[in-house]
Amino acid sequence: MKEIDDLTIPDLRFAQDHEWAKLEDGGVRVGISDYAQDQLGDVVYVELPQVGETFEQGAVFGAVESVKAVSELYMPVGGRILAVNEKLEKAPELVNADPYGDGWMIVVEPADLRQLDALMNSAQYLAVLKG
Amino acid sequence: MQNEPKKTLLHGWHTVHCANMADFGRYNMPLWYPAGAKQEHLAVLTAAGMFDTSHMAAVLVSGPQSFELLQRCFTRDLNACAGRDKSALTPGNCTYGAFLDENGFVIDDAIVYQLADQSYMVIVNAGMGGPIARHLEARAGERVPRILDLSDRLGKFDLQGPRAAAILMRVLANPEKVLDSMRYFTFKGCMDKMACFSDAVRLTDGTPVLLSRTGYTGEFGFEIFLRPEHFIQTWERVLEAGLDFGLLPCGLAARDSLRTGAVLPLSHQDIGRWPFINHPWEFALPFVSQGAGFSKAFIGDQALLNIRSPEYTHAFVGHDLRKVSAHDPAAVIDAGGKKIGEVLTCVTDMGIGRFEDRIYSIASPDRPEHFQPKGLSCGFVKTVVRLSPGQTVTLKDNRRKIEVVIAGNIRPDRTARRPIHQMMAFGR
Numbered sequence: 349m350k351e352i353d354d355l356t357i358p359d360l361r362f363a364q365d366h367e368w369a370k371l372e373d374g375g376v377r378v379g380i381s382d383y384a385q386d387q388l389g390d391v392v393y394v395e396l397p398q399v400g401e402t403f404e405q406g407a408v409f410g411a412v413e414s415v416k417a418v419s420e421l422y423m424p425v426g427g428r429i430l431a432v433n434e435k436l437e438k439a440p441e442l443v444n445a446d447p448y449g450d451g452w453m454i455v456v457e458p459a460d461l462r463q464l465d466a467l468m469n470s471a472q473y474l475a476v477l478k479g
Numbered sequence: 480m481q482n483e484p485k486k487t488l489l490h491g492w493h494t495v496h497c498a499n500m501a502d503f504g505r506y507n508m509p510l511w512y513p514a515g516a517k518q519e520h521l522a523v524l525t526a527a528g529m530f531d532t533s534h535m536a537a538v539l540v541s542g543p544q545s546f547e548l549l550q551r552c553f554t555r556d557l558n559a560c561a562g563r564d565k566s567a568l569t570p571g572n573c574t575y576g577a578f579l580d581e582n583g584f585v586i587d588d589a590i591v592y593q594l595a596d597q598s599y600m601v602i603v604n605a606g607m608g609g610p611i612a613r614h615l616e617a618r619a620g621e622r623v624p625r626i627l628d629l630s631d632r633l634g635k636f637d638l639q640g641p642r643a644a645a646i647l648m649r650v651l652a653n654p655e656k657v658l659d660s661m662r663y664f665t666f667k668g669c670m671d672k673m674a675c676f677s678d679a680v681r682l683t684d685g686t687p688v689l690l691s692r693t694g695y696t697g698e699f700g701f702e703i704f705l706r707p708e709h710f711i712q713t714w715e716r717v718l719e720a721g722l723d724f725g726l727l728p729c730g731l732a733a734r735d736s737l738r739t740g741a742v743l744p745l746s747h748q749d750i751g752r753w754p755f756i757n758h759p760w761e762f763a764l765p766f767v768s769q770g771a772g773f774s775k776a777f778i779g780d781q782a783l784l785n786i787r788s789p790e791y792t793h794a795f796v797g798h799d800l801r802k803v804s805a806h807d808p809a810a811v812i813d814a815g816g817k818k819i820g821e822v823l824t825c826v827t828d829m830g831i832g833r834f835e836d837r838i839y840s841i842a843s844p845d846r847p848e849h850f851q852p853k854g855l856s857c858g859f860v861k862t863v864v865r866l867s868p869g870q871t872v873t874l875k876d877n878r879r880k881i882e883v884v885i886a887g888n889i890r891p892d893r894t895a896r897r898p899i900h901q902m903m904a905f906g907r
Contacts, residue, residue: 416736
């Protein structure tokens with residue numbers, strides 16, 4: 349288990365359920381945090397939505413499975429799915445190896461960008477992890 | 480603090496080695512180390528893994544009436560449970576079974592080791608030393624044997640996997656003599672320097688151990704018992720001796736997926752507060768012949784024979800690695816859409832996969848070329864109707880439905896029962 353100080357927490361937005369969100373040209377990219385992947389252990393399967401589906405903020409958009417457990421993935425911002433990371437189908441371990449990079453999960457066309465601003469910044473997220 | 484989780488002697492070692500820790504059976508235990516649960520699981524199938532199992536408890540039962548007490552309380556007939564020919568348990572043999580209450584419900588499952596005439600060691604699950612010791616005391620007759628709860632007073636680790644014997648040969652004194660002809664469910668040696676029933680088993684540094692050819696992964700290997708003062712240094716020594724054989728320290732996650740793939744039930748999850756009957760481990764009850772009464776009287780026997788609304792526990796295996804969450808809870812649905820039961824365990828055995836119509840293990844000698852399993856979901860269900868191997872049912876939790884097949888066996892080509900001379904030469 350990583351110590352809190354060993355966790356990577358880049359300058360992104362974070363939801364309570366440990367998803368990260370990053371505003372890019374054309375959408376908000378979403379994945380799970382280094383803390384979340386460390387807690388889950390080896391990710392063996394990622395269930396992702398179809399491009400074009402629409403979800404509210406906080407709705408379940410998929411699931412991530414470790415050897416032991418299945419955990420739900422929640423939309424950090426509501427909107428339409430613009431892209432999903434198809435690499436995860438064959439290489440779910442990317443979520444462990446590179447949670448903020450190649451382990452990304454979806455790109456969302458946000459319905460309301462204010463939802464993004466209301467998420468935690470990295471300092472606030474770190475404070476939550478430190479409890 | 481009563482609610483603080485307990486720590487085994489290796490707790491500091493686990494944290495220094497960056498294990499992901501969680502509470503299990505009131506102990507703070509490693510779930511996995513940095514290699515991850517998948518690599519740990521695969522190591523036990525192809526090389527070896529080491530598990531800290533010192534959270535498990537031992538109860539010593541000795542003196543007059545010990546045999547009679549265990550014969551009355553344990554589900555195995557101690558006069559007919561050893562080896563394939565079902566002979567009487569003798570010193571150097573051990574047997575798996577359970578302790579039931581008067582309703583036929585499981586208090587805990589256990590392995591009973593016969594140390595000497597009227598002297599036994601009972602290994603139960605974490606936190607169960609006290610309850611089982613009290614259960615035995617309460618059911619002893621006028622002459623109560625000596626019952627000693629050794630919880631937290633011994634070291635125990637499991638060395639499991641096809642290379643376990645080759646690793647042990649590097650640390651045992653007289654390894655050929657110790658391992659020669661050692662059958663499944665037999666043991667040698669003792670934890671004390673005092674003379675024991677058989678020749679002492681010692682490591683090359685003189686440490687005495689009780690070496691048992693058992694384990695709970697379905698794979699070849701040993702459970703090793705020793706005194707606490709020798710525990711940490713011996714753990715480190717064995718680990719070092721096995722490094723170049725691919726030996727990994729393994730946590731409870733790998734133990735859980737390994738035991739499930741081997742169709743081994745977890746006490747308090749797959750067996751528990753319901754009648755201990757109609758499950759895949761019929762051998763754990765002393766049936767005379769299938770369903771036709773028991774060869775001895777024991778606590779819970781009448782309840783088991785007089786069940787009015789039977790429940791059945793079955794193992795299952797999925798078509799891919801996707802799981803349901805047993806905690807949701809997840810239901811078992813028959814072909815007609817009717818709920819017939821609940822899911823007790825659902826994990827992924829990462830060492831197996833389907834190819835054409837068969838399941839292969841990463842260690843199957845006849846596996847297809849370039850076979851790289853993605854894993855299959857597997858586990859146990861409890862149903863109100865009897866199902867047969869090969870039957871398909873649907874498991875449904877709040878998220879998804881998966882189709883699974885009721886199975887008599889899950890991970891093929893397991894090594895637990897292989898002749899020891901084969902395993903001593905494995906990989907050399």
